[in-house]
Each structure stands twice: as structure tokens, then as C-alpha cells.
Amino acid sequence: MRLPFAHDQHRHQSLFLMVMAPLLWFALGVRLAFLIGISDSWMAGLVKYLSFYTHLTNMLAALAVTLPLFKLPGARFFQRGSIIAGIAANLVVVSLTFNLLLRHVFPLHGVQIGADFILHDLIPLLFVVYWWLFAPKGTWQWRSIALWLFYPIGFFCYSLIRGAAVGWYPYPFINVAKLGYQQTLINALGILAGMIAISAVFMLLDRFQHRRLAAAIGTDGNSSHKK
Template sequence: MKEPFNRVGFLIGWVSVITQFILMLQNRQADIVETIIRFFSFFTILTNTLVALYFTVHTFKIKNRVLFLFYKKGTLTALTVFILVVGIVYQIVLRHVWEPKGLQLIIDEMLHTINPIFVLVYWILFALREDVNFQNIKGWLWYPVIYFAYIITRGYFSGFYPYPFVNIPEIGYKQLFINFILIFSFIILLLAILIAFGRKLKHNII
């Protein structure tokens, strides 16, 4: 039962990320190198890429030192939390910012709605007891911290900020700090909910 889900996750993950990459290149507002850097400056893209890699590793049973992280206990729950953050923040904060059309609209929904829902369903079906142990997940909390540090540093030198709630020239450092605390707290809240709920799932207590 798990293998078909892995293949579907692999397919929708890479189709959405790769197609978005092509669309961004076609509509770029900077040179190619800068556009590629900007592409991977979006938390949405980084997280969807991590999810696509997770399903790739599990679909093709890839085992090496580079991708060992995707077999570690707790990784599935961490990725589920982050992709849910992508979806929820988009629906609440970012959906009104722009109105994509055509293929861009489809890919936008895949990245921010379909993929998060699919990963949540996958987590409900296949998460194990070890995946909802906070000790196995806590290392992943560095991911959003490092991400914020990166975009703030790069934004300072390049002037490019991927999201309005991290645009320091517009909102200032105080509001940036508040936004970071709110988002990080939301991540912790989602993590706590998934851990509490996961421990009650039948397949987690067998």
C-alpha cells in the first residue's frame, strides 16, 4: 500500500517543483544565475524539494550517505509540519498577494495545497511511533532558523526578499523579529499537535 503513495508523492512533488522552476525562468526579472538563486530562496520551493526528495529516496530505495537523512526517524513528521506551514501560511497570508493564471495557477495550487494535503494524508497512514518522538524531530527545528538567517543575510546584500513578512526595508527589524517568533511558534504548535495526534493513531501503538 505504501509504494503507490511513494510514487504519487514522487510524481506530484517533482512535477510541481520543476514546472515552477521553468515558469520562473521564462518570466525572470533578473539574469539566470540570480533567478536560480532566488528560486531556491523560497521556503515553499525548498520544502517541496525536500518532500520530493523524501519520496524519491523511498520510491527507488536509495541508500547513501548523502540522503540518509530521509530515512531517519522523525523526518516524515518534520517534513509534514513544514509543508503544512507552507500551505497554511500561503492560504492565510499570501494568497491575496497575487492572482496566478493558467499553468501557473495549477502549479501554485500543487505547491501550496495539493502537496501539503497529500503529505498529511501520507503521514496519517504511514507515520510510526518513532516518527512522533520529539527527540527524533528536534534537530529539524534548525531548518527554519537557518532559512531565516540566510534570507535576511542575502536580502541585506542583494535587496531581494522572497516574502513580504521578511522584507526588512518595508517592515523593519522589529516586525521581522515578531514575524519570526510567530512563525516559529506556529511550527512548534503544529509539531505538538502532530505528536499528540500521532501517538493516538492505531498503527503507532501496535
């Protein structure tokens, strides 16, 4: 039994990287230029840009596809199964949260519509497929999920602290000024629970794929041995 893409897996993986990298940097660049353009200064625009979970998560995805593509320092880190799975799970959260809660909150025009589609729809889909086909399996465990939870929790804490200081929150469901701390915390816990559930699904799929590939390798090994 031959594994999917086993004969030229590297070529197919490189193709995925070459497609995702320019899409990501283009969309991220469009979003940065837009926020700088509507801000009082480039620094204010940059800070606001880095205050959105969508941008931060897609920047992680951009590093995960760009560094291996050009064999840059840090590429091995972003090729770890637990890192790719964590980014993929966060991208799914980004996509679902935006499409279910935010799509009609932020009206977009022109090239912004394309950038929005890339960051919230296309890249999450492509990156999940990339994880399924090419990421090492068998390393995504409960410990990995727990470690990745520091990322959204850290973002939430930063958003509350910065929001209290400047009176601006990146998303309406964590707007303490309008909702109060109790409702904001409830909303955040709901999204965190969703993150855990999605990560658990990734873990089950990871284990399934790991067992399937191990069985396929064993079958091939037995067949070769008999020959």
C-alpha cells in the same frame, strides 16, 4: 484485529509515492522554469528559486517520496519517522502561511495556478496522510521538534542576510526594507510559534497512533497465541 493496510501496506505505500513523486517534480519544475524565465539569467532564477521556503520544503518532500520509490541511496534516511513527520509539519506551515497570508500577494496565471495548488494544497494534504498511514510512529519527540526548528531559523537568517545584500526578500512579512527589523522579527517569531504548535500536534497524534497500533498488535498476538 487487523491493522489498516497491513495485508498489503507496501503496495498502498508505493501507490502514494507514485502519485506524489511526479506531481512534486512537475510543480517544482514549472516554478523553476517560470523564475528562470523572468530573471536576468538562469543562475539568478535558480538562486531566487532556492530562496523560497515553499520550494525548499517541497524539494525535501520530493526526495522523501522519490528515493524510497526507486530504492535510491538515502532512501532509508527519508523513511525515518522523525524525518517524515518533520517534512509533513513544515508542509502544513507552508500551506497555512500561503493560504492565510500570501495567496493574494502573488497573482498567478495558466499552469502556474496548477503548480501553486499542488505545492501549497495538494501535496501538504497527501503527505500528511502518507505520514499518518505509513511513517514509523513513536520517534517524534520534543528533541525532534527542536532539531527541525534549525531549518526555518536557518532559512530566516539566510533571507535576512541575502535581502540586506541584494535588496530582495522572498516574503512580505520578512521584508526588512519595508517593515524594519523589529516587526520582521515579531512576524518570524509568530510563524515559528505556529511551527512549534503544529509540531506538538503531530507529536500527540504520533503518540496516539503508536499506542493504538501497539495495542492492536498486542491484541492480535494474544488472539494468535490462544489459537
